[in-house]
Amino acid sequence: MSATVKPNPSSEASKKQQVEEMFDNISARYDFLNHFLSLGIDYSWRKKVRKIIEKINAKKILDVATGTADLAIELTKIKDTQIVGIDISRGMLDIGDVKLAKLNLTNRIVLQQADSENLPFENEEFDAVTVSFGVRNFENLDKGLADMCRVLKQKGSLLVLEFSKPTNPIFSRLYWFYFKFILPPLGRLLSKDATAYTYLPQSVAAFPEGEEFCLRAKSAGFSNVTYKPLTFGICTLYHCVK
Numbered sequence: 634m635s636a637t638v639k640p641n642p643s644s645e646a647s648k649k650q651q652v653e654e655m656f657d658n659i660s661a662r663y664d665f666l667n668h669f670l671s672l673g674i675d676y677s678w679r680k681k682v683r684k685i686i687e688k689i690n691a692k693k694i695l696d697v698a699t700g701t702a703d704l705a706i707e708l709t710k711i712k713d714t715q716i717v718g719i720d721i722s723r724g725m726l727d728i729g730d731v732k733l734a735k736l737n738l739t740n741r742i743v744l745q746q747a748d749s750e751n752l753p754f755e756n757e758e759f760d761a762v763t764v765s766f767g768v769r770n771f772e773n774l775d776k777g778l779a780d781m782c783r784v785l786k787q788k789g790s791l792l793v794l795e796f797s798k799p800t801n802p803i804f805s806r807l808y809w810f811y812f813k814f815i816l817p818p819l820g821r822l823l824s825k826d827a828t829a830y831t832y833l834p835q836s837v838a839a840f841p842e843g844e845e846f847c848l849r850a851k852s853a854g855f856s857n858v859t860y861k862p863l864t865f866g867i868c869t870l871y872h873c874v875k
Protein backbone atom coordinates (compact mmCIF):
# COMPACT_ATOMS: atom_id res chain seq x y z
CA MET A 634 0.00 0.00 0.00
CA SER A 635 1.44 3.44 -0.93
CA ALA A 636 2.29 6.08 1.69
CA THR A 637 -0.33 8.73 2.41
CA VAL A 638 0.21 11.84 0.32
CA LYS A 639 -0.97 14.97 2.12
CA PRO A 640 -1.23 18.55 0.79
CA ASN A 641 1.34 19.70 3.36
CA PRO A 642 3.65 16.82 4.36
CA SER A 643 5.37 18.91 7.04
CA SER A 644 2.11 19.55 8.92
CA GLU A 645 0.97 17.27 11.76
CA ALA A 646 -2.70 17.71 10.76
CA SER A 647 -4.46 14.65 9.30
CA LYS A 648 -4.90 14.31 5.53
CA LYS A 649 -8.65 14.85 6.01
CA GLN A 650 -8.16 18.15 7.87
CA GLN A 651 -5.64 19.35 5.33
CA VAL A 652 -7.82 18.39 2.36
CA GLU A 653 -10.85 20.14 3.88
CA GLU A 654 -8.84 23.29 4.56
CA MET A 655 -7.27 23.26 1.09
CA PHE A 656 -10.63 22.99 -0.68
CA ASP A 657 -12.14 25.65 1.61
CA ASN A 658 -9.24 27.87 0.54
CA ILE A 659 -9.58 27.39 -3.20
CA SER A 660 -13.40 27.03 -3.35
CA ALA A 661 -14.08 30.49 -4.79
CA ARG A 662 -11.68 29.86 -7.70
CA TYR A 663 -12.19 26.08 -8.02
CA ASP A 664 -14.62 26.01 -10.96
CA PHE A 665 -12.58 28.40 -13.06
CA LEU A 666 -9.32 26.57 -12.28
CA ASN A 667 -10.85 23.16 -12.90
CA HIS A 668 -12.12 23.95 -16.39
CA PHE A 669 -9.17 26.17 -17.34
CA LEU A 670 -6.37 23.84 -16.20
CA SER A 671 -8.06 20.74 -17.65
CA LEU A 672 -8.67 22.65 -20.90
CA GLY A 673 -12.39 21.89 -20.49
CA ILE A 674 -11.95 18.13 -21.01
CA ASP A 675 -13.58 17.48 -17.61
CA TYR A 676 -17.02 18.24 -19.11
CA SER A 677 -16.77 15.24 -21.44
CA TRP A 678 -15.72 12.94 -18.57
CA ARG A 679 -18.77 13.89 -16.46
CA LYS A 680 -20.99 13.37 -19.50
CA LYS A 681 -19.74 9.76 -19.73
CA VAL A 682 -20.86 9.15 -16.15
CA ARG A 683 -24.27 10.63 -16.97
CA LYS A 684 -24.66 8.30 -19.96
CA ILE A 685 -24.03 5.22 -17.78
CA ILE A 686 -26.41 6.43 -15.05
CA GLU A 687 -29.01 6.94 -17.77
CA LYS A 688 -28.42 3.44 -19.15
CA ILE A 689 -28.73 1.69 -15.79
CA ASN A 690 -31.84 3.77 -15.02
CA ALA A 691 -30.64 4.95 -11.60
CA LYS A 692 -32.86 7.64 -10.10
CA LYS A 693 -31.80 8.07 -6.49
CA ILE A 694 -28.16 9.06 -6.59
CA LEU A 695 -25.52 10.01 -4.05
CA ASP A 696 -22.68 12.18 -5.37
CA VAL A 697 -19.80 11.80 -2.93
CA ALA A 698 -17.11 14.53 -2.70
CA THR A 699 -19.50 16.61 -4.80
CA GLY A 700 -17.45 19.81 -4.37
CA THR A 701 -19.25 22.61 -6.18
CA ALA A 702 -21.79 20.07 -7.52
CA ASP A 703 -20.77 19.94 -11.20
CA LEU A 704 -21.41 16.20 -11.55
CA ALA A 705 -24.65 16.41 -9.54
CA ILE A 706 -25.82 19.18 -11.90
CA GLU A 707 -24.89 17.05 -14.93
CA LEU A 708 -27.01 14.21 -13.51
CA THR A 709 -30.13 16.42 -13.39
CA LYS A 710 -30.14 16.22 -17.21
CA ILE A 711 -31.61 12.74 -16.67
CA LYS A 712 -35.36 12.80 -16.14
CA ASP A 713 -36.62 12.31 -12.55
CA THR A 714 -33.25 11.93 -10.85
CA GLN A 715 -32.96 13.02 -7.22
CA ILE A 716 -29.43 13.70 -6.08
CA VAL A 717 -27.80 14.13 -2.69
CA GLY A 718 -24.33 15.65 -2.82
CA ILE A 719 -21.98 15.39 0.15
CA ASP A 720 -18.58 16.94 0.77
CA ILE A 721 -16.34 17.68 3.77
CA SER A 722 -15.58 21.22 2.56
CA ARG A 723 -18.24 23.75 3.59
CA GLY A 724 -16.59 26.29 1.26
CA MET A 725 -17.08 24.06 -1.80
CA LEU A 726 -20.70 23.30 -0.86
CA ASP A 727 -21.48 27.01 -0.39
CA ILE A 728 -20.37 27.71 -3.97
CA GLY A 729 -22.43 24.69 -5.09
CA ASP A 730 -25.53 26.00 -3.29
CA VAL A 731 -25.26 29.35 -5.10
CA LYS A 732 -25.07 27.49 -8.44
CA LEU A 733 -28.11 25.34 -7.61
CA ALA A 734 -30.17 28.42 -6.70
CA LYS A 735 -29.17 30.16 -9.95
CA LEU A 736 -30.04 27.07 -12.00
CA ASN A 737 -33.33 26.46 -10.14
CA LEU A 738 -32.15 22.99 -9.14
CA THR A 739 -32.76 23.11 -5.38
CA ASN A 740 -35.71 20.72 -5.84
CA ARG A 741 -33.47 18.14 -7.56
CA ILE A 742 -30.21 18.34 -5.58
CA VAL A 743 -29.61 18.58 -1.85
CA LEU A 744 -26.08 19.36 -0.65
CA GLN A 745 -24.89 18.47 2.82
CA GLN A 746 -21.60 18.44 4.68
CA ALA A 747 -20.49 14.88 5.44
CA ASP A 748 -17.49 12.56 5.34
CA SER A 749 -17.29 9.86 2.67
CA GLU A 750 -15.80 7.49 5.21
CA ASN A 751 -18.77 7.80 7.56
CA LEU A 752 -21.82 8.44 5.40
CA PRO A 753 -24.94 9.61 7.27
CA PHE A 754 -27.31 7.31 5.32
CA GLU A 755 -29.07 4.00 5.88
CA ASN A 756 -27.89 0.78 4.22
CA GLU A 757 -29.05 0.30 0.61
CA GLU A 758 -30.56 3.80 0.16
CA PHE A 759 -29.23 4.65 -3.31
CA ASP A 760 -29.51 3.24 -6.85
CA ALA A 761 -26.11 4.69 -7.73
CA VAL A 762 -23.20 6.47 -6.08
CA THR A 763 -20.85 8.71 -8.06
CA VAL A 764 -17.48 10.28 -7.18
CA SER A 765 -15.53 12.52 -9.53
CA PHE A 766 -11.95 13.35 -8.57
CA GLY A 767 -12.70 12.65 -4.93
CA VAL A 768 -11.39 9.17 -4.04
CA ARG A 769 -7.74 10.23 -4.43
CA ASN A 770 -8.33 12.69 -1.60
CA PHE A 771 -9.84 10.24 0.87
CA GLU A 772 -7.79 9.65 3.99
CA ASN A 773 -8.82 5.99 4.05
CA LEU A 774 -9.77 4.74 0.56
CA ASP A 775 -10.85 1.28 1.75
CA LYS A 776 -13.18 2.73 4.38
CA GLY A 777 -14.64 5.14 1.83
CA LEU A 778 -15.23 2.35 -0.71
CA ALA A 779 -16.84 0.10 1.92
CA ASP A 780 -19.20 2.83 3.10
CA MET A 781 -20.23 3.74 -0.46
CA CYS A 782 -20.94 0.04 -1.04
CA ARG A 783 -23.03 -0.11 2.15
CA VAL A 784 -25.41 2.72 1.09
CA LEU A 785 -25.94 1.20 -2.38
CA LYS A 786 -28.90 -1.08 -3.15
CA GLN A 787 -28.06 -4.65 -4.22
CA LYS A 788 -26.83 -4.54 -7.87
CA GLY A 789 -26.44 -0.76 -7.53
CA SER A 790 -23.49 0.95 -9.25
CA LEU A 791 -20.62 3.05 -7.99
CA LEU A 792 -19.09 5.18 -10.75
CA VAL A 793 -15.71 6.72 -10.06
CA LEU A 794 -13.82 9.22 -12.20
CA GLU A 795 -10.23 9.70 -11.16
CA PHE A 796 -7.01 10.98 -12.69
CA SER A 797 -4.55 8.32 -13.82
CA LYS A 798 -1.15 8.12 -15.43
CA PRO A 799 -1.04 8.00 -19.24
CA THR A 800 0.79 5.00 -20.68
CA ASN A 801 1.82 6.28 -24.14
CA PRO A 802 5.52 7.19 -23.64
CA ILE A 803 5.47 10.38 -25.75
CA PHE A 804 2.18 11.66 -24.37
CA SER A 805 3.28 10.65 -20.87
CA ARG A 806 6.37 12.90 -21.08
CA LEU A 807 4.30 15.89 -22.17
CA TYR A 808 1.74 15.17 -19.46
CA TRP A 809 4.27 14.95 -16.62
CA PHE A 810 6.06 18.04 -17.89
CA TYR A 811 2.76 19.97 -17.71
CA PHE A 812 1.74 18.36 -14.41
CA LYS A 813 5.07 18.87 -12.64
CA PHE A 814 6.45 22.09 -14.09
CA ILE A 815 3.59 24.16 -15.54
CA LEU A 816 0.59 23.29 -13.37
CA PRO A 817 2.08 23.86 -9.86
CA PRO A 818 3.31 27.46 -10.43
CA LEU A 819 0.29 28.36 -12.59
CA GLY A 820 -2.11 26.80 -10.08
CA ARG A 821 -0.35 28.54 -7.17
CA LEU A 822 -0.62 31.88 -8.94
CA LEU A 823 -4.27 31.50 -9.88
CA SER A 824 -5.56 29.67 -6.78
CA LYS A 825 -3.44 31.64 -4.25
CA ASP A 826 -2.97 28.30 -2.43
CA ALA A 827 0.63 27.20 -1.92
CA THR A 828 0.00 23.45 -1.82
CA ALA A 829 -3.03 22.51 -3.95
CA TYR A 830 -1.33 22.14 -7.33
CA THR A 831 1.81 20.48 -5.97
CA TYR A 832 -0.37 17.99 -4.09
CA LEU A 833 -2.36 17.23 -7.28
CA PRO A 834 0.45 15.54 -9.30
CA GLN A 835 1.83 13.88 -6.15
CA SER A 836 -1.54 12.39 -5.22
CA VAL A 837 -2.12 11.20 -8.81
CA ALA A 838 1.30 9.52 -8.87
CA ALA A 839 0.56 7.70 -5.59
CA PHE A 840 -3.03 6.66 -6.37
CA PRO A 841 -3.69 2.89 -6.78
CA GLU A 842 -5.16 3.04 -10.27
CA GLY A 843 -6.41 0.45 -12.78
CA GLU A 844 -6.32 -3.20 -11.65
CA GLU A 845 -5.11 -2.20 -8.20
CA PHE A 846 -8.16 0.01 -7.66
CA CYS A 847 -10.43 -2.79 -8.90
CA LEU A 848 -8.95 -5.17 -6.30
CA ARG A 849 -9.48 -2.60 -3.55
CA ALA A 850 -13.10 -2.09 -4.65
CA LYS A 851 -13.71 -5.85 -4.64
CA SER A 852 -12.21 -6.16 -1.15
CA ALA A 853 -14.59 -3.39 -0.06
CA GLY A 854 -17.61 -5.47 -1.13
CA PHE A 855 -18.21 -4.88 -4.85
CA SER A 856 -18.83 -8.02 -6.91
CA ASN A 857 -17.92 -6.79 -10.37
CA VAL A 858 -15.49 -3.97 -11.19
CA THR A 859 -14.47 -2.77 -14.65
CA TYR A 860 -12.58 0.30 -15.82
CA LYS A 861 -11.97 2.35 -18.92
CA PRO A 862 -9.07 4.77 -19.45
CA LEU A 863 -10.21 8.08 -21.01
CA THR A 864 -8.29 10.73 -22.99
CA PHE A 865 -4.97 8.85 -23.39
CA GLY A 866 -5.39 7.46 -19.87
CA ILE A 867 -5.14 10.78 -18.01
CA CYS A 868 -8.47 9.91 -16.42
CA THR A 869 -10.08 6.53 -15.68
CA LEU A 870 -13.74 5.69 -15.27
CA TYR A 871 -14.39 2.78 -12.87
CA HIS A 872 -17.74 0.98 -12.76
CA CYS A 873 -18.20 -1.03 -9.56
CA VAL A 874 -21.36 -3.12 -9.19
CA LYS A 875 -22.50 -4.21 -5.71
Ligand SMILES: C[S@@+](CC[C@H](N)C(=O)[O-])C[C@H]1O[C@@H](n2cnc3c(N)ncnc32)[C@H](O)[C@@H]1O
Pocket residue numbers: 649652653656667697698699700701702703704719720721722725747748749750764765766767770771772
Ligand atom coordinates in the same frame (compact mmCIF):
# COMPACT_ATOMS: atom_id res chain seq x y z
C1 LIG B 1 -11.08 17.70 -6.74
S1 LIG B 1 -12.53 18.02 -5.83
C2 LIG B 1 -13.77 17.31 -6.84
C3 LIG B 1 -15.10 17.98 -6.72
C4 LIG B 1 -16.17 17.54 -7.72
N1 LIG B 1 -16.55 16.17 -7.52
C5 LIG B 1 -15.72 17.77 -9.14
O1 LIG B 1 -15.72 16.83 -9.94
O2 LIG B 1 -15.37 18.91 -9.48
C6 LIG B 1 -12.40 16.87 -4.50
C7 LIG B 1 -13.46 17.04 -3.44
O3 LIG B 1 -13.38 15.93 -2.53
C8 LIG B 1 -13.77 16.39 -1.26
N2 LIG B 1 -13.37 15.40 -0.25
C9 LIG B 1 -12.13 14.96 0.03
N3 LIG B 1 -12.15 14.05 1.02
C10 LIG B 1 -13.45 13.89 1.35
C11 LIG B 1 -14.11 13.08 2.32
N4 LIG B 1 -13.46 12.27 3.14
N5 LIG B 1 -15.46 13.17 2.40
C12 LIG B 1 -16.16 14.00 1.58
N6 LIG B 1 -15.57 14.81 0.67
C13 LIG B 1 -14.23 14.75 0.55
C14 LIG B 1 -13.05 17.74 -1.16
O4 LIG B 1 -13.54 18.55 -0.13
C15 LIG B 1 -13.29 18.30 -2.57
O5 LIG B 1 -14.45 19.09 -2.64
